[in-house]
């Protein structure tokens with residue numbers, strides 16, 4: 001039987017940063033609401049959640065990095081909705097943002113959660129923001145808490 005590393009309990013004073021894009025706000029607001037509600041259910045006080053709205057998903061990585069640099073947070077949730085249009089803009093945004101977010105996570109040794117929807121249609125986005133494929137903001141918050149707990153376990157081992 002292997003030794004499974006279990007996430008440590010999350011301290012009540014844990015602070016979480018959320019960066020959320022205003023583009024497709026009808027979608028991203030639902031991702032944000034799902035994330036905040038999930039964090040609250042799991043014992044994170046509203047006062048310990050800081051939310052920064054940015055113009056679009058392209059702007060998420062810079063603000064995520066700046067929030068990490070304050071040293072105040074245990075994780076950053078990044079929420080956005082990129083929807084394919086007539087041109088290839090979505091590919092450029094998705095590639096740039098996803099690679100930058102991974103770079104930031106590894107450089108700053110911090111969970112940076114990928115909650116940017118990369119959809120072909122608005123309908124797909126609606127389904128992933130509280131529709132029939134769940135709410136990716138909720139999943140992002142759950143993933144953040146799992147990662148914070150797991151990293152705490154690794155710190156203690």
Ligand code: RBF
Nearest residue numbers: 021023055056057058059080081082083089093
């Ligand atoms: N930002 C998003 O978060 N989702 C989008 O679907 C989206 N589509 C865009 C389409 C075009 C043609 C352009 C130019 C920008 C789009 N943006 C979108 C905004 C982008 O993330 C960024 O805020 C702006 O390009 C300003 O840097």
